[in-house]
Amino acid sequence: MLNPQDTAARFKREFEEEYGPQSLPFFNNGYAQALDLAKKDLKFLLVLLISPEHDDTSSFTRDTLLSPDFIALVNDPANNIILWAGNVGDSEAYQVSTALRCTKFPFTALITHTAESGPTSMSVVTRLTGPMPANIYIAKLQSAITTYAAQLNETRQARLAQQFERTLRQEQDSAYERSLAQDRERARQRREQEAAKAAAEQKAQEMVAAAEKYTTDLDQWKRWRAQSISPEPTAETKDVVRIGFRMPKSAERITRRFKCNTTLEELYAFIECYDTVHEPSGSSFVSEPSGFKHEYKFRLVSPMPRTIYDLESGGSVLERIGKGGNLIVEPIVDDDGEDDGDDEQRYVA
Numbered sequence: 595m596l597n598p599q600d601t602a603a604r605f606k607r608e609f610e611e612e613y614g615p616q617s618l619p620f621f622n623n624g625y626a627q628a629l630d631l632a633k634k635d636l637k638f639l640l641v642l643l644i645s646p647e648h649d650d651t652s653s654f655t656r657d658t659l660l661s662p663d664f665i666a667l668v669n670d671p672a673n674n675i676i677l678w679a680g681n682v683g684d685s686e687a688y689q690v691s692t693a694l695r696c697t698k699f700p701f702t703a704l705i706t707h708t709a710e711s712g713p714t715s716m717s718v719v720t721r722l723t724g725p726m727p728a729n730i731y732i733a734k735l736q737s738a739i740t741t742y743a744a745q746l747n748e749t750r751q752a753r754l755a756q757q758f759e760r761t762l763r764q765e766q767d768s769a770y771e772r773s774l775a776q777d778r779e780r781a782r783q784r785r786e787q788e789a790a791k792a793a794a795e796q797k798a799q800e801m802v803a804a805a806e807k808y809t810t811d812l813d814q815w816k817r818w819r820a821q822s823i824s825p826e827p828t829a830e831t832k833d834v835v836r837i838g839f840r841m842p843k844s845a846e847r848i849t850r851r852f853k854c855n856t857t858l859e860e861l862y863a864f865i866e867c868y869d870t871v872h873e874p875s876g877s878s879f880v881s882e883p884s885g886f887k888h889e890y891k892f893r894l895v896s897p898m899p900r901t902i903y904d905l906e907s908g909g910s911v912l913e914r915i916g917k918g919g920n921l922i923v924e925p926i927v928d929d930d931g932e933d934d935g936d937d938e939q940r941y942v943a
Contacts, residue, residue, distance in 0.1 A: 598624025601684055608681070613655055617665055621678040625690050628678040629705070633716055636707055636750045638739060640668065642679035643691050643701040650725040654700050661728040673739055674746070698723040702731075704738050709745055811886040813870075818882045820867040823860065827851050835911045838920040839865065854912035859905055862890050865923060895922045 596604065599622065606620050621628045625641070632639035642659070644651050658664060668675045680687025682699070694703050702722035710717070720738040722731060827834045834851045848868075852861065894903040896919055903914050903921070915921075 596684075598627065598686060601680075601686055602678075605679060605681055605684070609679075612652075613660060616660055617669065618659065618679075619669060619677050621676055625678055625680070625686060628676050629716060632676050632705065633707065635674075636746045636753070637674040637676050638742075638746075639705040639716070640675050640677050640735070641690065641694065641701075641703040641705060642677070643682055643687055643694075643696055643699065643703075644679070645682050645699040648699045651700055654725040658726070658728040658731050661732075663732050664728060667732055667735065674743075675739075694718065694721075696723070700725065702735075704735060706742050706746065707749060708742060709749075811883040812888070814880060814883045815886055815888050816867045816870040817880040819863050819888075820870045821880060823863055823867060824853065824856065827853055835915065836918040837861070837911070837915065839923065852911050854910065854917075856911045858894075858903060858907075858909055858911060858914055861894065861903075861911060862892075862905060865892070865894075866890060890926075892923050892925050895924050896920070897922055 602620065602622050602624065606622070609620075610616065621631075628639055631637070644655070667673060668677050680690060682688050682691050682696075691701065694701070696703075700723075702720075703718050704720040705716050705718050707715070708717045708719065719742055720734060722734060831851075831853070833854045835854055835856070836849060836851050838847065838849045840847045850864070852864075890905065895901065896903070896915075907914070
């Protein structure tokens, strides 16, 4: 048992060994494959079944199958013929002979698609049994080919039209899907832009609200802290320190006395709360704002030699500054090089 392709190759080899090199276009695969190809391409399938043991096989082959007219017939592309041949001694060819109801050899069947056979079926349109002269054999085949060629052409054109319509629908569907995808993408981008805009607006509102809350809390903290700033010692008080400041915005230069044991933080608080201290005081007590963490956004610096009096080192005014001095109030600069506060927060004594 050989596969269909090997069986076809063996048939062709044995045929040439018997009758010499020839140009018959035998199909190089099985009958089922040849039938499928003829059905798909709307061609004629010409089936030849021979029996080497039959007395007329040799003469039929030499006089008819190898005649120039028959060779020209099967090789003419206009006839659309697929030539499949088999030896009934092989399993596949024997099964084909049974299916085609072959009763006499050599046997020829012309199979093709017909209008009566349905959209996908194939029919035997001509059976030629036994030996016959080449001219009669060829005439019968040519007559059948001519009869059904027009139907095949019509069916072929119909299939091409269907394929064109199918391709056109696919292209239209693809174009619609692409357009739909573009619309979805534009809608997605629009939603993202609207969401980003809404988020930016929300963030801006939150920043404004946070700035307003910070301003309110800072003002409350100043009022709360100003309540605990010790009053300036009188002229008769001993052990005092005299410090000169140039205040913010107005650049007003002030001088104030502090007790020697006053903490440096008290000095910072005095600068921070200066405007609040000098406002008319009310009778109500101001509480510390809840959750507010105050930070001094300036530092006290002596000009010459330059010395920074930072809060982290602690100490009293006398210990850190001495019995008197003039100080520069410098804004603390962020890492990005920008002042934490306005330019008006830079004060020089």
